[in-house]
Amino acid sequence: MFQTPMINPDLPTVLYMDDEPGNRSAFKAAFRTEFNVLLAADLAEAWASLAKHQVHVVICDQRMPGVVGSEALRQIKDRYPKARRMLITAHADLQALVDALNQAGVCHYIQKPWEATEVRKAVQAAWKDYKAEAEREAFTEKLLESNRQLEFALRQSLLS
Numbered sequence: 001m002f003q004t005p006m007i008n009p010d011l012p013t014v015l016y017m018d019d020e021p022g023n024r025s026a027f028k029a030a031f032r033t034e035f036n037v038l039l040a041a042d043l044a045e046a047w048a049s050l051a052k053h054q055v056h057v058v059i060c061d062q063r064m065p066g067v068v069g070s071e072a073l074r075q076i077k078d079r080y081p082k083a084r085r086m087l088i089t090a091h092a093d094l095q096a097l098v099d100a101l102n103q104a105g106v107c108h109y110i111q112k113p114w115e116a117t118e119v120r121k122a123v124q125a126a127w128k129d130y131k132a133e134a135e136r137e138a139f140t141e142k143l144l145e146s147n148r149q150l151e152f153a154l155r156q157s158l159l160s
Contacts, residue, residue, distance in 0.1 A: 007036045012127035013053055014038065017046050017060040017072065018088075027059075030116050035123060043072050050076065055083050056130045057123050059110065062089035062096045070096050073104035082133065084126035086110055 007013060013036040016027045024039045031037055038053060040046040042064065049055065058076055062069035073085040087100040090112035100106040107129070108122040 007053060011036050012056045012123055012130075014057045014059060014123055015040060015046060015049050015053075015055045015083075017042070017058065017064065017069070019061065019064050023061070031119070031123075034120060043067050043075070046072065046076065050080050050083070055080065057084045057086065057126045059086045059088055059119075059123075061112075062087055062093060062100075063091065068096065070100040070104055070106075073100060073106060077104050082130065084130055086122060086126070088112060088114060 011034065014031065015038045016024060017040045018024050018027070019041055021041070024041070028037045028039060035057075036053075038049045038055065040049055043066065046058070046060075050058075058073065058080075060069040060072050060076075064072065067075075069087050069089070073087060076083060077085060085100075085104055085106045086108040087097065087104075087106050088110040089096065097109055100109070107126050110119060110122065
C-alpha cells in the first residue's frame with residue numbers, strides 16, 4: 001500500500017525516477033534524511049507525485065521503458081517549469097544529453113553509479129536556485145501590487 005511521505009518544508013523535495021527498484025531504494029536510503037525523497041518507476045507515477053507535492057528537483061534516469069528520461073523531463077518542464085530537472089544515466093549518450101539540455105532544460109547531468117556528494121551538491125544548488133527564483137517572483141509581485149496602489153492613489157488625487 002502506498003503511503004504519503006511526511007514532507008519537511010526545510011528540506012528540498014526530490015522526485016527520483018528510475019524503473020529499477022534497487023536504484024530507487026538505494027537513492028531513498030542514501031538521501032532520506034537530507035531530502036524529502038519521492039520515488040517513481042515511470043512517468044505516470046511521476047505525474048501523481050508532481051500533482052500532489054511541491055517538487056523542487058526531478059532526477060530522471062535516461063533509460064526508462066516507454067519514454068526516455070530526456071523526453072520525460074521535457075514533458076515535466078512543460079507542466080512544471082519551476083521544478084529543476086536532472087538527468088542520470090549509466091550510459092554515455094551524447095544525443096540524450098544534448099536533448100536534455102536543449103529541450104528539457106536540465107541543470108545537471110549525473111553519471112551512474114552516482115556519488116552521494118555530487119548528488120547532494122547538485123540538489124542543494126538546484127534548490128537554492130529554486131528558492132531564489134521564488135523570492136524574485138514574490139518581490140516582483142509585491143512591486144507590481146505597490147505600483148497598482150500608487151497608480152490608483154494618483155488617479156484618485158487627479159480626480160479630486
